[in-house]
Each structure stands twice: as C-alpha cells, then as structure tokens.
Amino acid sequence: MALPVETFFLRPDAQGTLQQQIQQMIAQGILSGRFQRGEKLPSTRKLAAHLGVSRITVTIAYTELLANDYLTSAGRSGYFVSDNAPAPPAFAPRAEADDAIDWTRAIGQRFSANGLAAKPQDWASYRYPFIYGQADPTLFDHANWRLCALQALGQRDFTSMTTDYYDQDDPQLIEFIARHILPRRGVSARPEQILITLGAQNALWLTAQVLLTQRRRAVLEDPCYPALSGILSQSRCHITPVRVDQDGLPPEAIPPDTDVIFTTPSHQCPTNATMPMDRRRALLSRARELEALIVEDDYEFEMSFLKPASPALKSLDDEGRVIYVGSFSKSLFPGLRLGYLVGSEPFIREARALRASVLRHPPGHIQRTAAYFLSLGHYDALIRRMGLALHERRRVMEEALETHGLRVSGRGAYGGSSFWMRAPESVDTAQLAENLRARDVLIEPGHAFFAGEEKATNYYRLAYSSIPAARIGEGVGLIAQEIDRLR
Amino acid sequence: MALPVETFFLRPDAQGTLQQQIQQMIAQGILSGRFQRGEKLPSTRKLAAHLGVSRITVTIAYTELLANDYLTSAGRSGYFVSDNAPAPPAFAPRAEADDAIDWTRAIGQRFSANGLAAKPQDWASYRYPFIYGQADPTLFDHANWRLCALQALGQRDFTSMTTDYYDQDDPQLIEFIARHILPRRGVSARPEQILITLGAQNALWLTAQVLLTQRRRAVLEDPCYPALSGILSQSRCHITPVRVDQDGLPPEAIPPDTDVIFTTPSHQCPTNATMPMDRRRALLSRARELEALIVEDDYEFEMSFLKPASPALKSLDDEGRVIYVGSFSKSLFPGLRLGYLVGSEPFIREARALRASVLRHPPGHIQRTAAYFLSLGHYDALIRRMGLALHERRRVMEEALETHGLRVSGRGAYGGSSFWMRAPESVDTAQLAENLRARDVLIEPGHAFFAGEEKATNYYRLAYSSIPAARIGEGVGLIAQEIDRLR
Numbered sequence: 014m015a016l017p018v019e020t021f022f023l024r025p026d027a028q029g030t031l032q033q034q035i036q037q038m039i040a041q042g043i044l045s046g047r048f049q050r051g052e053k054l055p056s057t058r059k060l061a062a063h064l065g066v067s068r069i070t071v072t073i074a075y076t077e078l079l080a081n082d083y084l085t086s087a088g089r090s091g092y093f094v095s096d097n098a099p100a101p102p103a104f105a106p107r108a109e110a111d112d113a114i115d116w117t118r119a120i121g122q123r124f125s126a127n128g129l130a131a132k133p134q135d136w137a138s139y140r141y142p143f144i145y146g147q148a149d150p151t152l153f154d155h156a157n158w159r160l161c162a163l164q165a166l167g168q169r170d171f172t173s174m175t176t177d178y179y180d181q182d183d184p185q186l187i188e189f190i191a192r193h194i195l196p197r198r199g200v201s202a203r204p205e206q207i208l209i210t211l212g213a214q215n216a217l218w219l220t221a222q223v224l225l226t227q228r229r230r231a232v233l234e235d236p237c238y239p240a241l242s243g244i245l246s247q248s249r250c251h252i253t254p255v256r257v258d259q260d261g262l263p264p265e266a267i268p269p270d271t272d273v274i275f276t277t278p279s280h281q282c283p284t285n286a287t288m289p290m291d292r293r294r295a296l297l298s299r300a301r302e303l304e305a306l307i308v309e310d311d312y313e314f315e316m317s318f319l320k321p322a323s324p325a326l327k328s329l330d331d332e333g334r335v336i337y338v339g340s341f342s343k344s345l346f347p348g349l350r351l352g353y354l355v356g357s358e359p360f361i362r363e364a365r366a367l368r369a370s371v372l373r374h375p376p377g378h379i380q381r382t383a384a385y386f387l388s389l390g391h392y393d394a395l396i397r398r399m400g401l402a403l404h405e406r407r408r409v410m411e412e413a414l415e416t417h418g419l420r421v422s423g424r425g426a427y428g429g430s431s432f433w434m435r436a437p438e439s440v441d442t443a444q445l446a447e448n449l450r451a452r453d454v455l456i457e458p459g460h461a462f463f464a465g466e467e468k469a470t471n472y473y474r475l476a477y478s479s480i481p482a483a484r485i486g487e488g489v490g491l492i493a494q495e496i497d498r499l500r
Numbered sequence: 501m502a503l504p505v506e507t508f509f510l511r512p513d514a515q516g517t518l519q520q521q522i523q524q525m526i527a528q529g530i531l532s533g534r535f536q537r538g539e540k541l542p543s544t545r546k547l548a549a550h551l552g553v554s555r556i557t558v559t560i561a562y563t564e565l566l567a568n569d570y571l572t573s574a575g576r577s578g579y580f581v582s583d584n585a586p587a588p589p590a591f592a593p594r595a596e597a598d599d600a601i602d603w604t605r606a607i608g609q610r611f612s613a614n615g616l617a618a619k620p621q622d623w624a625s626y627r628y629p630f631i632y633g634q635a636d637p638t639l640f641d642h643a644n645w646r647l648c649a650l651q652a653l654g655q656r657d658f659t660s661m662t663t664d665y666y667d668q669d670d671p672q673l674i675e676f677i678a679r680h681i682l683p684r685r686g687v688s689a690r691p692e693q694i695l696i697t698l699g700a701q702n703a704l705w706l707t708a709q710v711l712l713t714q715r716r717r718a719v720l721e722d723p724c725y726p727a728l729s730g731i732l733s734q735s736r737c738h739i740t741p742v743r744v745d746q747d748g749l750p751p752e753a754i755p756p757d758t759d760v761i762f763t764t765p766s767h768q769c770p771t772n773a774t775m776p777m778d779r780r781r782a783l784l785s786r787a788r789e790l791e792a793l794i795v796e797d798d799y800e801f802e803m804s805f806l807k808p809a810s811p812a813l814k815s816l817d818d819e820g821r822v823i824y825v826g827s828f829s830k831s832l833f834p835g836l837r838l839g840y841l842v843g844s845e846p847f848i849r850e851a852r853a854l855r856a857s858v859l860r861h862p863p864g865h866i867q868r869t870a871a872y873f874l875s876l877g878h879y880d881a882l883i884r885r886m887g888l889a890l891h892e893r894r895r896v897m898e899e900a901l902e903t904h905g906l907r908v909s910g911r912g913a914y915g916g917s918s919f920w921m922r923a924p925e926s927v928d929t930a931q932l933a934e935n936l937r938a939r940d941v942l943i944e945p946g947h948a949f950f951a952g953e954e955k956a957t958n959y960y961r962l963a964y965s966s967i968p969a970a971r972i973g974e975g976v977g978l979i980a981q982e983i984d985r986l987r
Contacts, residue, residue, distance in 0.1 A: 017880065020683035022811050025777060047683055063808075113819035116846035119793055121713040121735075121759075124853035132666060137659065148662035159653045162865075166646045172624065175635035177834035179619060196507035196534055211698070211859035218858050226608040243857050248608075272608075290512060306606055321550075324509050332600035347664035348864035359603035366611035370730050371705050371858060372698035376866055377835035378649075393504065 016048055018055040018063045031066050035074035043083055043098050054084065054092040124247070133455065136479070140453040141488030145431055145476035148346035152402055154395045158345075161385035165378055174378040180369035182209040183380035189387045190339075190353055198314060199328025200337060202355045208364050209375050213312055213340035213352040217275075218244050219364045219371075220308050220336055220354065225250040229272040234262050236462035236472075238282045238310065241275060254464035257281055259423075261288035264299035274300060274307045278326045279314055283462050283474050284433045285425030293326055300334055307335045315344040317427040318400035319407075333357035341383060343430070343478075344396055351375060351383055403430055406477040409485045416486075417493035422472065430478035433459075435471060440499045442473040445492075448499070454491050503535055505542040505550045518553050522561035530570055530585050541571065541579040611734070620942065623966070627940040628975030632918055632963035635833035639889055641882045645832075648872035652865055661865040667856035669696040670867035676874045677826075677840055685801060686815025687824060689842045695851050696862050700799055700827035700839040704762075705731050706851045706858075707795050707823055707841065712737040716759040721749050723949035723959075725769045725797065728762060741951035744768055746910075748775035751786035761787060761794045765813045766801055770949050770961050771920045772912030780813055787821055794822045802831040804914035805887035820844035828870060830917070830965075831883055838862060838870055890917055893964040896972045903973075904980035909959065917965035920946075922958060927986045929960040932979075935986070941978050 020042075023034050042048040054060070057075060061068040075092055078084040085095040136144045165174065173183060187204045195202055210216040217240075225231055225248035233241055235254035245252050250273075255266045261281045267274060276296070278288040288296070300307050309326045327337040333356070340352035354364055368374070386392055410432065414421060423433035436442055442458040449456055459472025480488065507529075510521050529535040541547070544562060548555040562579055565571040572582040623631045652661065660670060674691045682689055697703040704727075712718055712735035720728055722741035732739050737760075742753045748768045754761060763783070765775040775783070787794050796813045814824040820843070827839035841851055855861070873879055897919065901908060910920035923929055929945040936943055946959025967975065 017680070017684070019808070020680070022683075022686040022815065024686070025811075025816065042683070045688055047679055047688060049679075111818060111820070112844050113788075114793070114821060114844060115791075116844065119711065120846065120850055121711050121716055122709060122850075122854075124710070124850050124857060126853075132664075134663070134665070134668065146664060148658075150658050150662075153658075153662065155655065155658060159650075162649065162653050163646075166649050168642065171635075171637050171640075171642060173835075175637075175640065175833035175835045176621070177619075177633060177829070178621070181621065192534055193504070193507065196509075196529070197504075199509040199511070201532055201534065211863075214857075215859040222609060223611070224606065224608050229608055240857065247857060272606075301600075304602075306601070321506075324512070328509070329512065331598060333598070334601060342664070346662035348660075348662045350860065350863045357599050357601060357603065359607065363607055363609075363611050366613075367609075370611060370701075370727065370734060372702040373837065376698075376837045376863060379863055379866065 015053040016055065018059050020047070021055065021060060021063060023064060032070050032074050032077075035060075035064070035066070035071060036077050039074070039078055040081075040083055043094055048094050050094050050096050050098060052094045054094070056091060124243075133450075136455055139450075139455050141484055141491065142455045142479050143457075143475045143477065143488060143492075144455045144479050145457060145474060146342065146347055147479050148348070149402075149479045151481070152395075152399050153346060154391055154398070157389070157391040158382070158386060161389065161391070162378075162382045164385050165381040170378075170381055173381045176377060178374045178377060180365050180374065182207075182374060183377060183384060185384040185388070186380045189384055193387065194339065195355065198311060198322075198337075198339075199324030200355060205358050206355055206361055208354045208361050208368065209380060210352045210354055210368070211350040211372070211375050212342055212347070213310060213338050214240060214244075215350075215368075216338045216340070216352045216354045217241060217308070217310065218247075219367055220338070221245055221248045221250075221273075222367055223360065223363045224273050224306060224308075230268070230270050231273045231275060232262075232267050232271050233275045233464055234277065234281065235464045236283055236459065237275070237464050238277070238312075239461040242464050245275075252464070256465065257284060257286060259286055260292055261286045262296065264292065264296040267299055267303065267305075269303060271303050271305045274305055275310065276307060276326070277310045277312065279311055279322055280425060280427065280429055281423070282310070282312060283431070283459070284423035285429050285431065286423055287323065287426050288326075290323070293329060296326070297329060297334065301332070308338065309335050310338045312338075312340055313343045313429055315396045316400065316403060316429050318404045319426065319428045322427050327355065336360060344392070344399075345383070345386070349379060349383070351379060400428070402482075403428065403477065406480070406482045406485060409482045410475070410477050410489070413486045413489035417489055419489065419493055419496070431474050431476035434473045434475055436473060436496055437500045438471055440496055441470045443470065445473065445495055445499055448495050449492060452491055452495070454488055454495075456492065502540040503542065505546050507534070508542065508547060508550060510551060519557050519561045519564075522547075522551070522553070522558060523564050526561070526565055527568075527570055530581055535581050537581050537583050537585060539581045541581070543578060611730075620937075623942055626937075626942050628971055628978065629942045629966050630944075630962045630964065630975060630979075631942045631966050632944060632961060633829065633834055634966050635835070636889075636966045638968070639882075639886050640833060641878055641885075644876070644878040645869070645873060648876065648878070649865075649869045651872050652868035657865075657868055660868045663864060665861045665864060667852050667861065669694075669861060670864060670871060672871040672875070673867045676871055680874065681826065682842065685798060685809075685824075685826075686811030687842060692845050693842055693848055695841045695848050695855065696867060697839045697841055697855070698837040698859070698862050699829050699834070700797060700825050701727060701731075702837075702855075703825045703827070703839045703841045704728060704795070704797065705734075706854055707825070708732055708735045708737075708760075709854055710847065710850045711760050711793060711795075717755070717757050718760045718762060719749075719754050719758050720762045720951055721764065721768065722951045723770055723946065724762070724951050725764070725799075726948040729951050732762075739951070743952065744771060744773060746773055747779055748773045749783065751779065751783040754786055754790065754792075756790060758790050758792045761792055762797065763794060763813070764797045764799065766798055766809060767912060767914065767916055768910070769797070769799060770918070770946070771910035772916050772918070773910055774810065774913050775813075777810070780816060783813070784816060784821065788819070795825065796822050797825045799825075799827055800830045800916055802883045803887065803890060803916050805891045806913065806915045809914050814842065823847060831879070831886075832870065832873070836866060836870070838866060887915065889969075890915065890964065893967070893969045893972060896969045897962070897964050897976070900973045900976035904976055906976065906980055906983070918961050918963035921960045921962055923960060923983050924987045925958055927983055928957045930957065932960065932982055932986055935982050936979060939978050939982070941975055941982075943979065
C-alpha cells in the first residue's frame with residue numbers, strides 16, 4: 014500500500030534543518046506504527062512538492078533513512094518501509110507521562126464505575142458457551158437479511174439511507190411496529206407515540222433521563238438487568254431495589270414516595286418469572302395510587318415457544334401510565350442496535366428531543382433494512398425457527414440439569430433462552446465461572462444482577478441461545494463437576 | 501396481506517359475550533387502522549383455536565361484521581377487510597383526554613426546548629436547495645458503498661455485524677482512523693485514544709457530559725453550530741459565548757474561570773474563518789494558563805479543495821489538552837451517523853463508559869462497511885471527486901453573488917461547502933427564508949447560529965453541497981430579488 018502524501022506534515026514547532034525534520038518525521042511515523050513494513054513512500058519529487066522544499070532535501074533525507082535501514086529502495090520502483098525497520102514499541106511512543114492534564118480534576122463526571130459486566134468478545138471460540146444475548150449463526154436467517162439490506166442499499170432508497178433525519182425515524186419501520194409488532198402484545202399506538210432507539214439500553218436510558226431527577230425515586234427489581242443500575246445512577250435519583258418473588262415484582266413492597274417503577278412483568282430478568290394477571294392489575298393500581306409511572310421492559314417476548322405470551326402490561330393501561338420498551342436484539346441480533354419506546358405523546362416528544370441532542374437518530378439504512386425484513390415476513394419465520402431450536406435445546410437442558418442434579422431457581426413458563434440457577438450456598442459463582450472458563454465453559458455469575466445491599470453469590474445464569482443442543486449435556490456435566498469441587 | 505392470527509387478543513377486561521368481544525376486537529382493529537382494506541382475516545378455525553373459543557362463536561362474529569360491511573367474504577378463499585369498511589378516523593381513536601397522567605409534573609427534565617432547527621425533510625424536492633449537510637446523490641459513490649456494505653454483510657463478517665460489542669468498537673475502523681485519517685490532520689493516536697461515536701453530534705454530547713458540571717464554565721464560539729448550545733445546556737454548566745472575528749475565536753476574550761473551550765479552528769462554523777497559526781499557539785497557551793481543555797470540532801476538513809488544509813489544532817498539542825472531534829457526515833453522508841473522538845486515555849475511558857450506558861456502541865455492520873470503504877481507497881476518490889464538483893460550484897456561486905451584489909461575510913480560504921452571508925441590516929433572514937421557500941429556494945437563516953444575547957437577524961448561510969451548478973445562478977438571482985423586496 015502506498016502512503017498518501019497528505020499524511021506527511023512538518024510540525025510547525027519542529028527543530029533542526031529541513032532535511033533533519035523530514036528524516037525525523039518519517040522515522041517517527043515508522044516508530045509509532047503509522048507507516049508499516051513494506052509500505053511505499055511518496056516519490057522524492059512528490060513529497061518535495063507537497064512540503065514546499067527542494068527535491069534534493071528529500072533525497073538526502075531518504076538516503077539517510079536508507080543507511081539506517083528504516084527504508085529500502087527497489088531501484089526505479091521507489092522507496093519502501095524496510096522489513097528491517099525498527100518495530101513500533103509495544104508501549105505508546107508518547108508516554109502517558111507527557112500528558113500534562115490532571116484528569117482527576119478535569120473530568121467532571123465519571124461513568125466508568127458503572128461499566129457493563131465484562132463479557133468475553135471471543136465467546137464463539139468456547140466449546141460450551143452458555144452465554145446470553147449473542148446471535149447464533151446457525152439460527153439467524155443471514156441470506157434474507159442480506160437481501161433486505163441490499164434492497165435498502167438500492168438507488169431508490171438512497172434518501173432513506175443517506176439523509177439526516179434530524180429528530181425523525183424511518184416511517185416504514187414505525188408503521189410496521191405500530192401495525193404488526195405492538196398488536197401482538199395487545200398494544201395499540203399511533204406513530205407519534207413510538208420512538209426508535211439504539212436498542213433497549215438506549216430506550217431505558219432516555220426514559221430515565223426524561224422522568225428522573227435528583228429529587229425522584231425509582232424502584233427497580235432485585236435482581237435485575239445489570240446495566241439498569243448504572244442508567245439510574247446517572248440520573249442521580251433515589252433508587253429502591255425491591256426483591257422479586259416467584260411471581261415477579263410484589264406491588265405492595267413498592268414504597269409510597271416512588272415516582273417510576275422499572276419492571277419486566279412478562280419475563281422477569283434474570284429469574285424468568287411471569288407476573289400473573291391479578292398481580293399486573295394490582296401493580297397498575299398501586300402505581301395509580303402513588304401517581305407513579307411504570308416502565309415495562311418487554312424483552313424476549315418473541316421467545317415464547319412453550320405457550321403464547323400473555324399480553325404486555327401496557328395492554329392493560331388505558332391511562333398512559335405505562336411506558337413500553339421493546340427491542341430487536343434478541344429476535345434479530347444485538348449488533349443491530351435497534352429498539353423502541355412506546356408511550357404518551359408528551360413523553361415521547363421529550364425522549365425524541367433528548368435523542369436528537371445525544372445522537373440525532375439511529376442510522377437510516379439499518380432502520381430500512383429492518384423494515385423490509387419485518388414486512389416481508391422473514392422476521393416471523395425466523396422467530397418460529399428460533400422457537401423450535403430453543404424448544405429442543407431447552408428439553409436437552411432440562412434433562413441434563415436433572416441428570417446432574419443442578420438446581421433451577423427460575424425457568425420461565427413461556428420459554429425464553431435461559432435458566433436462572435442456584436448453586437449451593439457455599440459456592441461463589443464468580444469463582445465457578447472463572448474455573449469453568451479454563452475448561453472451555455462460559456456461564457454468567459449472578460452477582461452482577463443484584464441491585465440491593467444483599468448480593469447473593471451463589472446464583473448464575475445458563476443461557477441456551479448460542480450453544481448447540483449436542484454440547485449441552487457435556488457442558489452441564491462440567492458445570493456439575495466444578496460445583497462439586499467448590500462446595 | 502394476511503393478518504397474522506397472533507395480532508388478535510381478547511382484552512382481559514373486555515365486556516360482553518365472547519362473540520361480542522371478537523366482533524369488537526376486529527371492528528376496533530379496522531377503526532384504529534391496524535387492519536386495512538383488502539387484508540385477509542385468519543380462518544374461523546384458526547382464530548377459534550388461537551383464542552381458545554368455539555369455531556361457531558368466531559363464525560357468528562364474522563357474520564355480524566359481514567352484515568355491517570366491516571368484512572367481505574370471497575367464497576372459499578376466506579374473509580377480508582371490506583373496501584367499504586369504516587375508515588380509521590383522522591384523529592386518534594384513543595383521544596388524548598384518556599391520558600390520565602399529568603405530564604407537566606411527570607416529566608422530570610425537558611429537552612424539547614433545545615430542539616434542532618426544523619429543516620425540511622423534503623429538501624430534495626426544492627429546485628434551489630442551498631441546504632447544508634445533506635448528501636448529493638450525483639456525487640456520492642453509491643455503487644462502491646453498496647459493494648462494501650455487501651462485503652460487510654458476508655458470512656465471514658457475520659460476527660462483526662451481529663455481535664454485541666458491549667463498550668468496544670470495530671477494530672478495523674479504529675485502525676484505519678489511527679493510521680490513515682488522523683495522520684492527514686497531523687494527529688497521532690493509539691487505538692485506546694479513539695472512540696467511535698454516532699456522528700459529531702454524539703461526540704460533542706459525550707464530551708460535554710464527561711467534562712462539564714453545574715460548577716464549570718464552557719466557552720463557545722458566537723456564532724456557532726446551533727446544536728452545541730443545546731448540548732451544553734444539558735450539562736447545566738455556565739456558558740459564555742465569545743464573538744468570533746475574521747480569524748475565528750480570539751484567545752484573549754476567553755474569561756479566566758473557563759474550564760472547557762469549544763472551537764472550530766480550521767473552519768469556523770458558520771463563518772468559515774480559518775484560525776492563523778499564531779492565534780492557534782496563543783489559544784493553546786491561553787488554555788494552558790487557565791488550565792482549561794479545548795474541544796476541537798474539525799468538521800469538513802476533507803473539503804479543502806482550494807488549498808491543503810492546515811494541520812489540526814490537536815497536532816500542536818503535546819499535553820493532551822485538546823480533544824478532537826471528527827465526522828464522516830460531510831465526507832460520506834449524515835444518515836450514516838459515524839464520527840469519532842480522539843483524546844487522552846483517561847478521558848476516552850469515561851466517554852466510552854458513558855457511551856456504553858447510553859447506547860452501547862454504533863451498529864457493527866455500519867462500522868465495518870465504513871472500514872472497507874476507507875481501506876479500499878474509495879473514500880479518497882470520493883473526496884477528490886466532491887472537491888472538484890464543489891470547486892466548480894463555488895466558482896459559479898462567487899460569480900452569481902458578485903453579479904447580484906450579495907454580500908459575503910465569510911467565505912473560507914480552504915474551500916468548504918457554504919458561504920456565510922450578510923443581508924442589509926433591515927432584512928430579517930427568517931422572513932427571507934420563508935418567502936424564498938414559497939419560490940422553491942431553501943436557505944438557512946442565521947439567527948439560530950448566534951449563541952449570545954445579541955442575535956443578528958440579517959445573516960444567512962448558503963450551502964452549495966446539494967445544488968447542481970446549473971441552478972446556482974438562477975437561485976442566487978431569486979435570493980437577490982427577495983432581499984430587494986424586503987429591505
């Protein structure tokens with residue numbers, strides 16, 4: 014590859030002769046790793062013209078660099094970075110000590126403490142990945158996704174791909190969600206009541222920012238989706254974790270001064286509990302009594318392969334009290350970063366304005382691709398296929414857990430893609446996960462899910478969305494062995 | 501299109517007999533626009549099984565709906581929504597009055613007041629769109645973008661597209677930015693010092709959130725990028741607008757208690773001024789003296805077709821004092837939503853954690869597509885082609901502005917894609933823009949760019965990035981006419 018001449022600058026504050034400056038610039042480019050072995054340098058004529066210096070100056074600089082084996086010359090074909098050139102150091106060329114800023118003081122707000130749980134990026138290279146929330150290449154309809162993306166890349170869709178929508182969304186995607194996705198959850202909404210987000214994460218974040226302040230109180234389920242605590246602490250509100258039971262969030266435990274209740278009624282995360290109809294009504298009336306709002310995270314409703322999912326909590330709401338969060342991360346794939354918010358217009362208006370300020374809008378091409386995939390019926394076919402595969406994997410899981418005597422704490426009546434597991438009290442599942450990783454098994458320790466003071470250390474989550482059925486038995490066997498060793 | 505049976509729910513709180521409930525559900529689906537004329541209903545057998553009712557109940561409900569002309573029956577081929585079915589009302593079926601929430605109280609923070617300036621979504625249908633920041637389909641390399649997107653959609657790139665990166669980015673895109681984009685601006689950075697963002701808007705927002713608090717002071721240029729004021733007011737910091745002159749931001753006007761300085765040195769937005777080298781050094785030393793940080797928005801540096809762009813301010817910074825914001829919105833297209841931040845590691849770490857909490861990461865497929873487009877050299881070719889076209893359009897603009905005696909306030913020495921224009925004092929350019937819109941001409945009134953108390957009303961921006969050269973003369977003529985009429 015030829016190095017473009019535009020990448021060569023003389024530093025305005027450089028020392029020494031022009032020839033030395035050029036020499037230095039090139040050597041530093043190589044040392045810093047910017048110019049790599051085998052790459053071609055501009056001709057002396059071209060570089061001289063670009064820098065506004067005489068050609069002989071550049072020629073001498075190049076000759077010096079040849080002598081030092083930074084460069085090689087291949088006759089008439091020019092100068093190249095030498096294969097023997099000094100390798101860029103493994104550490105940074107400009108050491109951190111050069112940084113003159115006191116970042117402890119300069120940084121006004123810290124966010125890194127609320128980091129997401131570190132998950133291995135290379136999960137697919139593990140033999141037994143009981144990992145949650147990544148797309149299984151054997152289940153995903155890659156061919157049709159590609160066709161839809163191609164269609165959305167066509168000349169006719171140029172505007173939908175390239176345009177700055179400012180604060181708007183792709184009307185085709187909005188319409189499909191309104192007409193075909195939400196009705197499946199018993200929810201009806203007009204386009205002005207829907208906002209496309211960068212996944213459920215972004216939907217929850219926008220909601221927290223709009224509804225919460227330092228003076229307000231949010232209730233979250235304990236245990237819960239781990240990133241939710243981080244999102245809520247950014248809004249600086251008071252946070253009350255409420256312990257869930259086998260039916261999910263108990264309404265009577267919600268304290269009187271609550272403003273917003275975050276809940277996963279159809280499929281509690283991570284315990285998989287489904288809130289019964291009576292409790293849903295009680296939750297709505299508790300919220301009404303407190304003049305509180307409810308944020309319903311309806312994740313994974315598509316994965317109801319055991320029996321049809323019950324309608325969303327939002328479908329019981331005729332007051333505008335429930336804000337609904339949906340996502341395509343589980344049913345399509347998480348790298349897509351598409352989700353949506355459904356709520357009353359005054360709320361959606363503020364969430365839309367905040368989204369515009371933070372990022373304007375999710376990329377147009379992605380919205381249009383999803384709209385095609387949904388409207389051509391591939392989405393439904395995919396969900397059916399995933400349901401069949403997950404159903405089979407779940408059967409194998411149940412069998413293996415039974416065989417090895419592992420205790421399931423929450424299994425979910427409708428399906429889903431994971432079990433919430435309970436190890437003996439004496440087993441620290443963080444340690445368990447670490448030991449298992451060395452044996453090619455990935456599990457999720459439960460500690461990170463607990464939002465309250467009391468964090469149980471003996472829970473873990475076993476997902477079966479990314480592991481082939483044939484490996485489940487062996488993998489569960491290894492988990493059982495390791496638990497035995499640790500107890 | 502057949503309506504999927506899953507979209508049919510009986511409301512748990514519905515009144516009346518089962519048959520009435522079914523009838524109501526379907527009628528309301530049609531009335532609300534969820535079921536549309538000509539769409540096929542599930543067979544009576546299928547719907548009965550889905551709802552768990554007897555088939556005769558569904559048959560009677562369908563018959564009732566036939567009688568009322570909600571449905572038609574096409575013999576053996578089934579039931580369809582009738583062409584004569586009542587049309588959904590133009591207003592919402594569930595009136596706003598049903599919303600029992602006091603949203604004035606429920607919304608904790610309002611963002612809609614800081615809304616982006618409303619720009620017409622249908623700009624491309626105007627004959628003379630002197631509009632800024634949208635992609636011109638005649639200049640964009642659509643064919644190669646499509647090829648790169650296809651490559652990134654391939655089976656080999658499945659992981660990069662579908663994976664949840666958590667807080668990470670596509671390493672290929674990061675590497676290309678580090679090795680090939682930043683060196684053109686004289687900037688060298690390691691991967692840990694780079695963060696991909698959803699456009700420059702997102703980069704500026706993340707930066708403001710990390711660096712600013714209620715107790716800190718930000719300086720912004722006046723006039724400036726309009727969305728910046730909204731971004732800064734979200735951080736609740738003190739804001740001091742500093743009036744720019746023909747050389748951009750004057751360092752001596754920066755007040756002593758400033759913490760962060762937002763600037764566009766290479767190409768002031770919107771005046772197009774380029775800050776001379778002496779003033780850049782003075783700005784850096786003023787910032788050092790105040791222990792302030794500088795945020796450099798290096799937008800549009802690629803559009804330097806008149807002479808090579810000077811290196812970025814960041815290239816003079818050896819202290820880590822400058823945070824650099826880059827974007828692909830102007831050089832590729834704004835709907836892509838890709839930009840980047842470059843800064844010291846402690847800063848990037850916090851921005852990365854905040855981004856993870858807000859939205860996790862920009863979609864993987866888009867990052868990979870951009871990485872291919874850049875690394876295959878299409879990006880450079882595109883920029884050259886855009887530069888040639890913009891150069892020609894600019895020549896035509898200069899001529900037309902001269903001919904019609906319109907006054908240019910800032911033209912930019914390196915190129916760019918717009919002129920900052922000054923109308924006679926008595927002309928309100930908001931009114932001018934409105935009048936011109938009726939004559940098929942789009943311009944941007946300048947009012948929104950002013951951040952201080954004193955908002956001049958006689959400036960406007962004329963961009964030539966989306967208007968064909970052949971229409972420029974006529975368009976400028978219309979602007980001149982309208983100004984004459986208003987003065």
